[in-house]
Amino acid sequence: MALYDNKYWLLSHIRNSFISTDDTGMCELVMVGESKEVKRHLGNMESYPEPDESDDDEDDFESYDLQMDMDFGIRERSNTAAQLEKLDQARKKASKMRHIKWETSKQVEDLDDLFVKKDVSQIVKKPKQKSMLSVLIENFSNLPKNPYIEYSKFDGSGQVNIPTRKYKIFLTMLPPQQRNYPIHICCVATAKVQDLIGLILLKFSANQGECNLNLKPVTNYGLYICEEDGEVDRDFPCLDPRECVAKFGFTCLGLVEHKDNFKSVTFPDESQNVTNIKEEINRTRTTSEKSKADENRQKNDMLAMDEHNKRMEAPLYQSFRVFMINKVRPKVEVHIGISGERIEIDPVQQKNSKLLPFKQKAVSHHMDTIASCEITDTKSSRSTFKLVYNSNFGGNYGNQGDVEFSGSSSSFPPSLQSSTSFKNYDFECDHATAQDIVQKIKLILELRSSASRKQYIATKEKKHYKRKNFNIVK
Template sequence: MALYDNKYWLLSHIRNSFISTDDTGMCELIMAGEEGVRKHLKQSLDLYPDDEDSEDEDDLSHESYDLQLDTDFPIRYRSNTAARLEKLEQVRKKTSRMKHVKWETNNSELSQEQVDDLFVRKEPVVSEVKQSLFSKTFKQYRMMPSNPFIEFAKFDGSGQVNLQTKKYRIFLTMLPEHQRNYPMNICCIGSAKVSELIGLILLKCSTMYEDYHWKPVTTYGLYITEEDGEVDRDLPCLDARENISKFGFHCLGLVEHTDPTKYVSFDTSESVIIMRSPFNTSDKKSKDISKSDQEKQITTDLHLMDVHKRAMEAPLYKSYKVYMITKMRAKTEIHLGISGEKIEIDPVQKNSKFVLVKQKPINHDMDMIAWCETVDVKSNRTIFRIIYSQNFGSSSAPESVSTFSPTLQTSASFKSYDFEAEHETAEEIVYKISLILELRSSDTRKEYLAAQERRYYKKKALI
């Protein structure tokens, strides 16, 4: 406790303990004065003062070595008076830019003309609504009659992406001669019926040939047509209720019917549609027809329908199980596949190891086939022959694949295959191939018929 008797220690203790908490700085100012008294007393008691002592050490003697004063030491905040003076200065600058005008009432009244000159009335500007050319055209022709065939526009296949489409060349037989020779290209969806395809054709025709008067859809029919525009008059028109994808013809003719469609009913609750041919317009029957004539007419029409059905199904693929006769007169069981595009010969696989002739599969394009005919008729079997040519295209199997290649005696460019099957199967195959060849009329067939004709005249000349 003896240290408390030293007044200088007490001053140092107060300085180091309380000055750091004095925000006003008054305590530090008072303590700094005591330091001068202490220095004076020390110099008076020291007999040999040191002149070399730096003044800096004396100046820092009143400071504490435990407290390090730096830039982070809290700074005194501004007083409220300074902040208020700054706000007053800002208000004065704003008011200096304002101009005060005193409003005084004018005792002299102005005339109406002066008032109108001072306050001129402005007319409101009405912005004109712009219309596109399509809107003007639509309003102009709004009362025009609609196309009666517009409902068939949904069957148009042009522009379709994910739907199966079919393309046809349509010959318009009712137009003048200089227009009917140029076919119209029509693309429809594969699920459309024949009547819907006719409606789509009439929709296209109504926009291209506006001068012609087009009748309803039931008045027209589609017929099989050659590539040159000649309509096949031997076959009836396509059934309007059938799907168009069922028929494999790409050239069709649109024919206008003169007589309406007739329906004949039988006792078996079945109805048959009989449509009179539009080409035989010369023979007109009287209204009073006897029953015998009606039965004959019905029989003839049914026969025509059967022929028409077989002609429509001819291009469809069908496989037959027949026997192929090789050069050594051996018989090999095969599957004969016939379609409108090609003929396939596929041997039947057998497990027997002792096979005299090993037959490999062969494909021939239908354009290579020249003729098909019946060669021999036996008691229970019929032999028929398919004649083909290798000058037009190439088959999928080489000539050396088969161990037999009998050459046709009439021409070195034609070869043939001989097959044996039952009577009904052979007749169906011959009729199917002959009908396909007649519809396609390939160059191979034309060359074969020309060679046969030359051979006939050559024999006749020798006789």
């Protein structure tokens, strides 16, 4: 805190702030000169100079939180410097000029030589004939007006007192041998990108001789960032035609004709809109052409990743909310919790569940008992799927019916049991959930390849085979 009581420090800080924030350099000029004086003045008034002030004579303006060196590096050039440079340039320019001063002293000697009177009566009136201008104007009376002539006012070449921007423009629509050399365009800094395009086309159309390129309206072209060698960088979109050119710092640009042309140019307002939209489309299109392959590859990669993720995630616990369907009972909303180990079915607590004649009890099936899961029906809004499990398998918990059943069936040999030991649940839910559940369970089953599943598949095949046989017998 002591720092803030120190006059010297405060003064230094204030001066420092002035100097470092004043781009004109005026503060610096003024303050540096008077620094010692101020210091002395202050020193006299200060009756109790603090000990630490004696040694900071050198860094008068060193503030504790401003790094002057850093600041100088990024500080804008002062007006003085700019002014000096201007003068220097003017001097250079003047050196190329011949200067003829008015001299008054010289005596006129050769009057007769210099001032010869011409007899005006001898001036012969030329026969009336057309001047070159008239001939030209008449010959070119039907000359179509250059459509870009209105952009001539954005020409910055030769302008001295207004900011301008210089560009190297590569015209990509030229034949290859002419394309390699840029045309140099200078435009006023206040022009929009669209105006710059117009100016480029104006310059080009005015200079081109035989090369009769079919030039199109300004809106058919886009300016792209481009390399020094004229290679257009299509990874970036074209410069926004409505933006001011001063906004973009690139000096090397490529003029690209957008491929798809539109026909309606008749209604100015509408075409304006159409153009903009078209531009958007074109812009995206040009970029997409090149990257389509990339995109496809990327898409495949994404799919593969997705697949992979699903497989990896399949054993992870996930719960879904579905309805359990039973032929005799009403639909019951349940949670299905699926993990790599087991499937749990829990009824959702319902408000008036007490009124229901019975309650669905929570059951849990070990994954090894699950034989199959597949979608059985797809309605307009919902899908139903069937979960088949082996009730005979050891892993039945909590379901009385199942336990009973398994108990009764245990006496049968496995082969006989097989047809009856498989039971199933039917569920109903929306398509996406059904899909997810079925896929998830299938993936888990594939991973586990449990005995129940093999048995179920074998049984199914056997059934199928039998049915066939019956058919043949009949």
